[in-house]
Amino acid sequence: MSPQPLDSLKGFAVTFRQIFRKPITQQYPEVKRPVYPRFRGRHRLWRHENGLEKCVGCSLCAAACPADCIRVVAAENTADNRVSAGERYARIYEINMSRCIFCGYCELACPFDAITLGNEYEISEYSRDDLIYTKDMLLAEPIKRVPVADRERYDTPEPAYKTRS
């Protein structure tokens, strides 16, 4: 232990040494850090293999949503207009992304795994109206922009509700 003023001087050596080290900053828009595999980002609605929507318009997601950002208006499937696999389908399915807190409760509430949260997080817009995602937008394949980290690097297993068919 040296006296305090000398200890303070040691700090100058520490800060000076750092100049010659490479900064650890990742230059974000150019370099994207891979997100955690279970990262909760933009939502996605799914279809069955035969093209029918998984969503049956039960509104359980809307009920579970703490931010109250999901709006579902259901309608009956008819023989000549068959949209979903169930009796009813979501005529309107909207998520207000400016309200969403990405908690994933909708995903947990859904009995048919129709809605999941993807990994995309670059979803800002210039207008609030553009942040209300319609059913068509949610059903479409999102533009993959986010690198996802290798799942093997993490010891948390994929949750059962995501691996189930």
Add this chain to the structure above:
Amino acid sequence: MTRAPEWWVSLVQAFVVINLVLAGFAYLTLAERKIMGRMQLRYGPNRAGPYGLLQPIADLVKLLHKESFRPAAAIDWLYILGPFLAASTALATFSVIPFGPGWEIGGVWIPGQVADVEIALILLFAIGSLGAYGFIVGGWASDSKYALLGAMRTCAQLVSYEVSLALSVLGVVIMAGSLSLTEIVAAQAASTWYVFPQLVGFVVFLLAGTAETSRAPFDLPEAEQELVAGYHTEYGGMRFGLYSMSEYINLITLSGLCVTLFLGGWHGVLFTPDWLAPVWFLAKVGVLLYLFIWMRTTLPRLRYDQLMRFGWKVLLPVATVNAVVTAILVVAL
């Protein structure tokens, strides 16, 4: 050997020097952010222009475009006067700092500083003290408790450390036997840089100067983590920019004064043709500015009682003893 320049030479020179100092301020902010960034394993600003070189200009444009906001209950003419007072006094102090021996170009005499004053050192301290009014007036006229408290903190700190600062240069004045900065530089060229015989004075000057310009670790007047901002809490846009500018220009002036008093002014180490003198001066000022930035990244902020104890119980006695011992030695030898 002082020659009075033509009046228009002084005018042009003042204009050029002010603009150079302002440009120096702009790029000092960039240099500070870059160096601090590298010391903290960051890049610092690197988006505006190559290597972030246009960042000061982007900052300036941003500040100029901001709304000239004013608290409703502020005393408007004092509120506006505050930053102007601070900035103009900061710029005025640089006028007496010599950066060269003076040049004869095409029969026109260009002096080495804007104003060669016999009592330059006293003038510099006097104008510098006047600058403190800018901070106090601005803080008081804002009609905000936080700005007022910040102004009081600034005031207390400036008053405490101004004593040590003035006493620390006394040794140099005694050795050179003059208050004129040109003569102090000449005296150093004749003997040696005063940093060697006046090492104690130099260290006291640096520490007190850091406190005078309210730089870390003495940046209590604007301690970001404790206060909102200090005396400029209610300022925004270019008025805030003027306050920020005055602080940085005070730092540049202080470094220039330190170079002039202790580090031989514009004289080089071995090789000083007249035309190279400003380069030597700039190089020395640059080293000192780097030291200030380095100090900011390294040392944590003092507590208020530590600040006062350090100023009154350490710096002031050391500066006084240094001045007395220098006086005795100069008389004895």
